Amino acid sequence: MRSYHPVPVLLVILAVGCLGNLRHDAAAEAILLAPREVLGLPVRDNRPYWLLRTSPGWQSAHEIRFGGDPSDPAVATVRVARFRDADAARAAYARLTPAYLYAAYRDRMTDEPVPFEYPEPLPGDEVATYVYGVKLPATAPEGATLLGQLTALRAGNAVLLVESIGVEPDQLVPALAELVRRAHEVEARP
Structure with a gap:
């Protein structure tokens, strides 16, 4: 019989327990798909996500990566976390400090x-x-x-984090406007 070291097994169980129950939120996904045409990049990855999950009032989060393959001219990874109200989103947005961002994404940052x-x-x-x-x-x-760029936004009860490399301002600014517009539309729905 094969034996396993308890620490790695425990870490796997904790990871699955913490992240394994992320649910798909069609409204969060709809927010992130809003800038697809403006960016002009194909969707390469689309999944539920953990952004700001431990913040009070967190409801769901989603991530979509546009581009990023060798044949693509740029990459934009767009993330949204939805909260029960704007006050909860405001408090969560305040957590997106340089230290928090580095701790969360240090695998890709120098x-x-x-x-x-x-x-x-x-x-x-x-x-x-x-x-x-x-x-x-x-x-x-x-x-x-x-160099990569991170743009953190709050739009009503949504917190958005856009990570981009090679996305020019004439694409990025309209893409952000589409994200904000769609986030407010989703928030206004009953």
């Missing part, structure tokens, strides 16, 4: 993201933009660097 002023006005009830160094594969040329 350092904590740094706030920066986006060159154009962005939509949303609250908005913040960050830039970070992307961790490159070992096969990347020595000295190569790549």
